[in-house]
Amino acid sequence: MPGTFDALSPTPRLRGFRPEDVPTISAIVAEALHEHYDPSLYASLGADWPEGFLVAATEHERPVGFLLGVNQVPGESRVLMFAVERAARGSGVGHRLMDTFLERSRRRGFRRATLEVRVSNVGAIRFYTRYRYSVIDLLRNYYSDGENGYHMARELEAAAP
Numbered sequence: 110m111p112g113t114f115d116a117l118s119p120t121p122r123l124r125g126f127r128p129e130d131v132p133t134i135s136a137i138v139a140e141a142l143h144e145h146y147d148p149s150l151y152a153s154l155g156a157d158w159p160e161g162f163l164v165a166a167t168e169h170e171r172p173v174g175f176l177l178g179v180n181q182v183p184g185e186s187r188v189l190m191f192a193v194e195r196a197a198r199g200s201g202v203g204h205r206l207m208d209t210f211l212e213r214s215r216r217r218g219f220r221r222a223t224l225e226v227r228v229s230n231v232g233a234i235r236f237y238t239r240y241r242y243s244v245i246d247l248l249r250n251y252y253s254d255g256e257n258g259y260h261m262a263r264e265l266e267a268a269a270p
């Protein structure tokens with residue numbers, strides 16, 4: 110049930126990705142994003158910019174959410190995967206992951222952040238819109254089941270010195 114997480118557990122803390130996170134992150138991806146990736150994919154995607162792969166973990170180090178950001182285009186960060194387990198949603202974990210991701214993107218000197226989202230995912234689109242991402246393109250048949258996606262982007266201010 111959304112909102113119950115904080116009442117039961119201390120606020121999860123953000124840390125970097127660890128190889129032992131893979132089974133739990135895979136389960137979150139299966140439930141939240143309906144995708145199944147090779148377990149080796151996570152470490153390889155996070156290798157080029159480890160600071161962009163953020164994990165929200167309980168005091169027992171169990172991941173409850175994560176944001177996997179990558180740098181594939183010069184000057185840009187891209188949210189490749191972003192999900193919080195169902196029981197932990199609506200408690201601010203997603204906001205903390207996105208805030209930290211954007212701050213790290215700025216510190217790295219990136220000037221733009223991008224992502225893709227299913228056109229049907231109105232909750233996530235609302236979340237991103239509040240973060241000043243806007244739709245820059247329609248991606249036809251972007252997802253494996255044929256659903257269209259939105260390409261969204263926002264500018265990043267230079268980091269404070």
Ligand SMILES: CC(C)(COP(=O)(O)OP(=O)(O)OC[C@H]1O[C@@H](n2cnc3c(N)ncnc32)[C@H](O)[C@@H]1OP(=O)(O)O)[C@@H](O)C(=O)NCCC(=O)NCCS
Pocket residue numbers: 141142191192193194197198199200201202203204205225226227230231232233235236
């Ligand atoms: C999007 C997601 C990561 C946000 O994480 P979260 O921990 O629930 O986010 P927070 O608690 O910090 O913020 C919740 C906000 O997200 C919005 N939101 C996002 N998805 C929502 C949903 N399915 N239902 C209701 N609200 C949702 C709400 O508008 C809420 O706004 P608020 O600022 O008024 O509270 C999480 O909902 C999730 O994992 N969704 C499923 C996977 C997904 O869609 N990922 C994005 C793929 S591009």
